[in-house]
Amino acid sequence: MRWRWPHTAVALAILVPFLCCFGSVLSGARTFGYRDSVHWYYPLYAWIAARSSNGELPLWNPQQGIGAPVVSETTSALFYPGKLWFALPCGFALRYNLYVVSHVVMAMWGAYALARAWHTSRAAAGMCGLAYAFGGAVLFQYCNVVFLVGAAWLPIALLAAERAFSRASAVWALVLGVCLALMTLGGDPQAAYHTGLLTLLYATIRLRRRRRSASTDRSRVCGVQAVPEGPGWFRATSLLLIAAASGLLLASIQIVPAAAWARGSSRSVYSAPRNIYEVPDYLARQPASPTAAAADGHDRPSPWSGIAAGLFGTPPPNTHHELIYSFSVAPWRLAEALWPNSTGRPFPTNTRWLSAMGSEDRIWTPSLYLGLLPLLLGLSVWSVRDPASHIRWLSWTALLCLVGSFGWYGPGWIVRHLIQDSHATLGEPTGGVYWLAVVLLPGYAQFRFPAKLLVAASLALSVLAAIGFDRVLASDRARFRRTLAAVGGCSLAAGILVAASRGWWTAWLAGGRPDELFGPIDARGAWRDVLSSCLHTAAVCGAAWWLFRTDSRRASLTSVLLLLLTALELTRANAWMVLTVPATAMEGHGLISREPAPGDPVVRIYRPPERAWVPAEWRAAGSNDRVTETVQWDRATLYPHFHLQAPWGSVAAQGTLTPDDYQALLGVGDGRDPHPAALELLGTSYLVLPDGRRWPNARPLSARRSGDPAGARAWISDGAYPRAWVVHNVEQWPLTDSTDPAVARRLARQLLLPGGRRRDLRTSAVVESDPRHASPECSPPDPAAPPEVCQVTTERPGRLEVEVQLQSAGLVVLSQRYDIGWIAEARTGSSARRQIPIVRANRVMQGVFLPAGHHHLVVTFAPRALGWAAATSFVAWAATLIALAWHAWCGVRRRRSALRGDGRREPAEYR
Numbered sequence: 001m002r003w004r005w006p007h008t009a010v011a012l013a014i015l016v017p018f019l020c021c022f023g024s025v026l027s028g029a030r031t032f033g034y035r036d037s038v039h040w041y042y043p044l045y046a047w048i049a050a051r052s053s054n055g056e057l058p059l060w061n062p063q064q065g066i067g068a069p070v071v072s073e074t075t076s077a078l079f080y081p082g083k084l085w086f087a088l089p090c091g092f093a094l095r096y097n098l099y100v101v102s103h104v105v106m107a108m109w110g111a112y113a114l115a116r117a118w119h120t121s122r123a124a125a126g127m128c129g130l131a132y133a134f135g136g137a138v139l140f141q142y143c144n145v146v147f148l149v150g151a152a153w154l155p156i157a158l159l160a161a162e163r164a165f166s167r168a169s170a171v172w173a174l175v176l177g178v179c180l181a182l183m184t185l186g187g188d189p190q191a192a193y194h195t196g197l198l199t200l201l202y203a204t205i206r207l208r209r210r211r212r213s214a215s216t217d218r219s220r221v222c223g224v225q226a227v228p229e230g231p232g233w234f235r236a237t238s239l240l241l242i243a244a245a246s247g248l249l250l251a252s253i254q255i256v257p258a259a260a261w262a263r264g265s266s267r268s269v270y271s272a273p274r275n276i277y278e279v280p281d282y283l284a285r286q287p288a289s290p291t292a293a294a295a296d297g298h299d300r301p302s303p304w305s306g307i308a309a310g311l312f313g314t315p316p317p318n319t320h321h322e323l324i325y326s327f328s329v330a331p332w333r334l335a336e337a338l339w340p341n342s343t344g345r346p347f348p349t350n351t352r353w354l355s356a357m358g359s360e361d362r363i364w365t366p367s368l369y370l371g372l373l374p375l376l377l378g379l380s381v382w383s384v385r386d387p388a389s390h391i392r393w394l395s396w397t398a399l400l401c402l403v404g405s406f407g408w409y410g411p412g413w414i415v416r417h418l419i420q421d422s423h424a425t426l427g428e429p430t431g432g433v434y435w436l437a438v439v440l441l442p443g444y445a446q447f448r449f450p451a452k453l454l455v456a457a458s459l460a461l462s463v464l465a466a467i468g469f470d471r472v473l474a475s476d477r478a479r480f481r482r483t484l485a486a487v488g489g490c491s492l493a494a495g496i497l498v499a500a501s502r503g504w505w506t507a508w509l510a511g512g513r514p515d516e517l518f519g520p521i522d523a524r525g526a527w528r529d530v531l532s533s534c535l536h537t538a539a540v541c542g543a544a545w546w547l548f549r550t551d552s553r554r555a556s557l558t559s560v561l562l563l564l565l566t567a568l569e570l571t572r573a574n575a576w577m578v579l580t581v582p583a584t585a586m587e588g589h590g591l592i593s594r595e596p597a598p599g600d601p602v603v604r605i606y607r608p609p610e611r612a613w614v615p616a617e618w619r620a621a622g623s624n625d626r627v628t629e630t631v632q633w634d635r636a637t638l639y640p641h642f643h644l645q646a647p648w649g650s651v652a653a654q655g656t657l658t659p660d661d662y663q664a665l666l667g668v669g670d671g672r673d674p675h676p677a678a679l680e681l682l683g684t685s686y687l688v689l690p691d692g693r694r695w696p697n698a699r700p701l702s703a704r705r706s707g708d709p710a711g712a713r714a715w716i717s718d719g720a721y722p723r724a725w726v727v728h729n730v731e732q733w734p735l736t737d738s739t740d741p742a743v744a745r746r747l748a749r750q751l752l753l754p755g756g757r758r759r760d761l762r763t764s765a766v767v768e769s770d771p772r773h774a775s776p777e778c779s780p781p782d783p784a785a786p787p788e789v790c791q792v793t794t795e796r797p798g799r800l801e802v803e804v805q806l807q808s809a810g811l812v813v814l815s816q817r818y819d820i821g822w823i824a825e826a827r828t829g830s831s832a833r834r835q836i837p838i839v840r841a842n843r844v845m846q847g848v849f850l851p852a853g854h855h856h857l858v859v860t861f862a863p864r865a866l867g868w869a870a871a872t873s874f875v876a877w878a879a880t881l882i883a884l885a886w887h888a889w890c891g892v893r894r895r896r897s898a899l900r901g902d903g904r905r906e907p908a909e910y911r
Helices: 005-025 036-053 081-087 092-117 122-134 136-143 145-166 170-185 189-215 233-250 252-263 276-284 290-296 303-312 331-337 372-381 389-404 411-419 433-440 450-474 477-500 502-509 523-547 552-577 626-636 660-666 676-681 741-752 864-902
Strands: 030-032 580-582 603-606 648-650 684-690 698-700 712-717 724-727 729-734 764-769 789-796 799-806 810-817 822-828 834-836 839-841 845-850 853-861
Touching: 005 030, 005 092, 005 122, 005 552, 030 036, 030 092, 036 081, 036 092, 036 136, 036 145, 036 626, 081 092, 081 170, 092 122, 092 136, 092 145, 092 450, 122 136, 122 372, 122 450, 122 552, 136 145, 136 450, 136 552, 145 170, 145 189, 145 233, 145 450, 170 189, 170 233, 170 252, 170 864, 189 233, 189 389, 189 450, 233 252, 233 864, 252 864, 276 303, 372 389, 372 450, 372 477, 372 523, 372 552, 389 433, 389 450, 450 477, 450 552, 477 502, 477 523, 502 523, 523 552, 580 626, 660 676, 660 741, 676 684, 676 741, 724 789, 724 799, 764 810, 799 810, 810 839, 810 853, 822 845, 834 845, 845 853
Parallel strands: 603 648, 603 684, 729 764
Antiparallel strands: 030 580, 684 712, 698 712, 724 810, 764 839, 789 799, 799 853, 810 845, 822 834, 822 853, 839 845
């Protein structure tokens, strides 16, 4: 059998970085150990997998806050088909590792297939796959696997978009819709949104080219008007609608509950409008007159000044509006794309001199490097005016997504720093690409983190690199060698200067700001990183310069060697970013240990969700084993979501979609911790706090055990409310559906501290309902009668059973998150079970009015909207799979018919 040299070379080049980055996790003895990968997704997916293995569909999580719908949290990816990895009969650590690694492999294969779609060679497409999957923008997403899922499906989605509009194919538009749905189901709806925008951009570019080609004399051949390439505007619009509609229908099982939950989250409230679509609602909620404004008790700016401040000003601190621009990429970090790790490494020892100087936002990925040759080759082809539609599309994608990733660093930031006025009206992000998207695109203000756009930018540049790879090898070697010589020479000169300035670096970085996890900056390590980055680029330039000098008749060997060079340099430059810890570090007890009986109610704890709360000595000294130490600390102190690995519920507001009313309730306090009245109302039985921080109505837990972390102490709260109780004094408030966060804060304080005094919510409750429908009357119990009983007997995800004995009509308050998806049924004595309404009690809880007598109350989470959405998705998936299978079968029949008809090979378009 003939040895297929290009295939072997590509496979070998892929294996080098793959094994260096992920070889340690393929056995399951170690797992990913940094950021959200370890404290968010690992415990959450383990919790879901454990319940799924018992035959349950965990739609509700009673351990998150006072309960939260799992299906409404997009990061849970509950219905994503890729979660079938977790059904494998092996340890959970290995299943989780395979889930992450498989998406890196899919990202690499998708980029390879996308490059091959534009007729690049196998070696060029292999370079594209390597640069995309092992570049910093994608590789580091092992820390945030839902965004890795989006990155994995993005190349396939763009391939489907290209096929749909180049061939005017409805089938490929349907494939694009499938990719959009899988991105959304996998937990990254923003990637689907971006893909839709890129598809619209490609359609626009092709339509403009079609119109121009149809209007030129060159489009006439032999006096007959030539048919322009691609679909017209009507067909293009139809293809866009097919892709969008199919994506929405296929993912409706995730979109419907997530959209309903998001409407009440902190992402949907604003003190000033963030985009043009929020202006009407903002104007509608303003006081009708100055007298009404004064009666409100707040000094409010004029509506138009508020609109100007919201759209063009600096986002208010500690709001979602500010979080929208979090993780913005500082423009000066682009140096990392040419000189890898030139700004230092934040871990495992801290050499990040750029962060130590306070010159950047929070780091989304510590490296922007995707390989020197992919960068230079991609830039050699980049052109927003290229005649080829796909090159123009990729060039615009790379430019817009890169500039969009700057986020906070917009023209407003430049203006404010030029005039040195911190009180300037113009906000920092104003005028930038990401700001334009937030202000003009519907629903985009619900997203956040501009650095996510780096994934699309790196994919576009990687595909351009594949095209440039073949072009340079075919004809333009001399010019590219001059580029390599210039870059290599500058890098070598910079390396010499850095080598001569070692003492200056040490003095300059002395006393730099330490990192709370990885300690003070290592000045010598920072100097070494900068020097190494310069020498790395110079060495790669030299090796590539020498390879490009070979004869064009040996182009095949040259391409293979260049591919291997890229694999080796990417491994050296980026493999350090993959941090792993022993799988055993994810196991063990925390400060609190308890073995509940099956069906017992969840016991709730409060642990401040402060990332900066770590042992004080970590700031003073770094450690090569700090990542494992961090995991052990977070697990021992029950940092969210580590509480999911134990029988605890965490009342801390920690989630991507935190309800605004719940967050406002926890915000009633001194700004550091919630007010004791709020935590007691939420049923907080235990607290985990830093040493030296005391808590009223709480006593320390028993003596420390060996292995307990130093610097933390557990407390038992004596004032925690039960999971269910009865009140006979009910105050009715009107329903509130305001998007103003000040309203939720005011109501939370009025609930807990009316007039500055604590309300006794054990004997009274506040019910929010329509004023046109009066609440049922409650009467006080007879003091001489036996005491009333209200006890939770069974709790499972999505189901709560309560035994209630009432002497008189009253309200049963359930310490469980109010949601319209819950259904309550009660059986009184020997009567049949009947359904009764659930009301909103105490702002965030459930309440059920019951008459006197003995009742067996059962509340179940069974949202009707989810049922309709599930049915819609099921029908859509069945129809889509049938349509795609039928199209594939028809294609096979056409090829067979062509072979039988003339005895020759099938046409090129079917190969």
